[in-house]
Amino acid sequence: xxxxxxxxxxxxxxxxxxxxxxxxxxxxxxxxxxxxxxxxxxxxxxxxxxxxxxxxxxxxxxxxxxxxxxxxxxxxxxxxxxxxxxxxxxxxxxxxxxxxxxxxxxxxxxxxxxxxxxxxxxxxxxxxxxxxxxxxxxxxxxxxxxxxxxxxxxxxxxxxxxxxxxxxxxxxxxxxxxxxxxxxxxxxxxx
Amino acid sequence: xxxxxxxxxxxxxxxxxxxxxxxxxxxxxxxxxxxxxxxxxxxxxxxxxxxxxxxxxxxxxxxxxxxxxxxxxxxxxxxxxxxxxxxxxxxxxxxxx
Numbered sequence: 656x657x658x659x660x661x662x663x664x665x666x667x668x669x670x671x672x673x674x675x676x677x678x679x680x681x682x683x684x685x686x687x688x689x690x691x692x693x694x695x696x697x698x699x700x701x702x703x704x705x706x707x708x709x710x711x712x713x714x715x716x717x718x719x720x721x722x723x724x725x726x727x728x729x730x731x732x733x734x735x736x737x738x739x740x741x742x743x744x745x746x747x748x749x750x751x752x753x754x755x756x757x758x759x760x761x762x763x764x765x766x767x768x769x770x771x772x773x774x775x776x777x778x779x780x781x782x783x784x785x786x787x788x789x790x791x792x793x794x795x796x797x798x799x800x801x802x803x804x805x806x807x808x809x810x811x812x813x814x815x816x817x818x819x820x821x822x823x824x825x826x827x828x829x830x831x832x833x834x835x836x837x838x839x840x841x842x843x844x845x846x
Numbered sequence: 847x848x849x850x851x852x853x854x855x856x857x858x859x860x861x862x863x864x865x866x867x868x869x870x871x872x873x874x875x876x877x878x879x880x881x882x883x884x885x886x887x888x889x890x891x892x893x894x895x896x897x898x899x900x901x902x903x904x905x906x907x908x909x910x911x912x913x914x915x916x917x918x919x920x921x922x923x924x925x926x927x928x929x930x931x932x933x934x935x936x937x938x939x940x941x942x943x
Binding site for chain 1: 847849850851853854855857858859861863864865866867868871872874875876878879880
């Protein structure tokens with residue numbers, strides 16, 4: 656019979672380390688999906704998820720069971736991804752001189768016929784990635800959680816460990832930063 | 847620019863999350879955990895130092911109690927009399943220096 660998360664956790668805490676594997680198998684897809692939003696290369700993605708699981712194992716005794724294990728794990732995942740962004744921020748792209756022809760065409764279509772321009776195109780997805788790579792780590796995290804994943808300020812505060820006022824301040828700054836980046840695209844495109 | 851912003855956010859929302867897990871990833875995690883490579887040195891030192899601090903406080907408390915108890919058991923010396931004895935001993939003819 657399949658054991659519940661709390662039963663598996665209790666077994667691990669009693670010394671049965673093998674009971675940790677079903678938890679890894681169950682929640683790794685979600686962790687990989689999360690890590691892929693912040694890291695570009697597959698080796699970096701795997702490193703981030705490995706670090707999340709290592710921390711989860713080390714700190715398993717601090718899991719109180721008030722909320723589902725997945726919530727506790729996702730908090731750890733978001734904070735680990737944020738640390739990853741901070742450590743890798745020197746690699747942030749800061750130029751739009753290498754926009755592809757597709758991306759240029761897509762931006763032009765948005766400017767001329769926004770209603771007819773599809774968001775499903777590869778060019779749109781590439782542009783989003785470029786834009787996110789330009790943002791500072793806190794801005795990127797807030798935009799990802801607030802605007803793309805549509806989480807509330809309170810949820811973001813719980814995930815990141817920031818206070819609600821700090822989330823609001825960072826959201827305000829992130830939106831301003833994003834506007835600046837978009838203005839640069841528009842300026843570079845139309846100059 | 848607002849349209850551009852909205853279109854880009856909409857594009858990001860429509861991008862389905864990629865939940866692929868690399869082959870044998872769980873095995874690698876378990877191997878890492880069971881090999882002891884997961885040891886958190888900082889946490890280990892932190893636990894050890896906290897335990898040492900608790901022991902030190904306990905020893906300090908016991909020492910304080912023992913000192914206080916010892917002081918109450920012994921007769922209190924009369925310092926005035928002892929000072930007189932110390933000063934007058936030099937004037938005593940019985941004492942040979």
